Amino acid sequence: MIEIKDLSKSFIDKNITVDALKNINLKIEKGDIYGIIGLSGAGKSTLIRCINRLEEPTTGSVLIDGQDIMKLKDEEILKIRRRIGMIFQSFNLLSRRDCSKNIAFPLEVAGYHKTNIDDRVNELLDLVGLTDKKHSYPSQLSGGQKQRVAIARALAGKAELLLCDEATSSLDPSTTKSILALLKQINATLGITIILITHQMEVIKEICNKVAVISEGEIVEMGTTFELFSKPKHPVTKRFLGHKSLEGSYESNAQGDNTRRYKLTFLQESARQPIISQMIKRTGVEVNIIAGHISNVQEKYYGNLIIEISGDCEALQKALEYLNQNELYVEELVDNERVV
């Protein structure tokens, strides 16, 4: 549905060029809840703003259903923007309008008839669970309620795509959960595609089916949410996952040339096989189990085990070959590397 191709964006600020986005390539399918995670300044807002051309890319293209939006004229851009809703961290509601009038605003601008507007507003208030707040003003609402109004407003014109720029970043954890549940419901029942940018991995874990990690204007890793959580590769991804250092919590008691430390990731298929005991039997290595735990991402489970294997050079080599033959993900850990 949305294809971002070789997209770059540079800003020139006081004669200094800032390369905010460097050669971004992404494919977002219809029905995805696609997460983009990055630290502050990574380029997330710039990227999401290029999708509805609030920001003009320096080079590259954005295709929506095969149509290159970089080639559209102004009136065509307005048309396509009606299919794209957007919500923000700061809600951006109009303070002088009550909930119903905030939601009605884009419909008024688009020239809808008053009775149609009233019907649609009531439908949206019901969707976001705010029927009883119809005539409340933004100042009378909590953060979560404000974001619900913003979601209703973003969807008012029957948007097919919802862009969320740090939509839950100013909310407390339980309100965040309820807003994410609402987004999930909107995705599931109305089929709306969602692109969500965040700096919080919990948000990704809760609702995204796919995720891209952005760092200094570049996508450093992408995949399904399960892949990224169970087999993170890039250091930036690992940092977002909050991998704690083994240092302090664990001191190796068998360091040396004949000891290797590995992190094993067991996915569903491999979890039931006696891989470790087989490895010991076949290769004669000694195994020291350092740590282990089971995690899940949206009902799918994976296990991590950190082990030390000791033996002579040949046995170590055989053991590694044996592990790699099995359906698990093997990562060698060097001293003080962040794991778990």
Ligand SMILES: Nc1ncnc2c1ncn2[C@@H]1O[C@H](COP(=O)(O)OP(=O)(O)O)[C@@H](O)[C@H]1O
């Ligand atoms: N209008 C602008 N003018 C100059 N620099 C900008 C502008 N907008 C963003 N930037 C710069 O681009 C980089 C990416 O910013 P942004 O997309 O807002 O990051 P994020 O949303 O991930 O925090 C930052 O270095 C920021 O300072």
Ligand SMILES: [Mg+2]
């Ligand atoms: Mg931002």
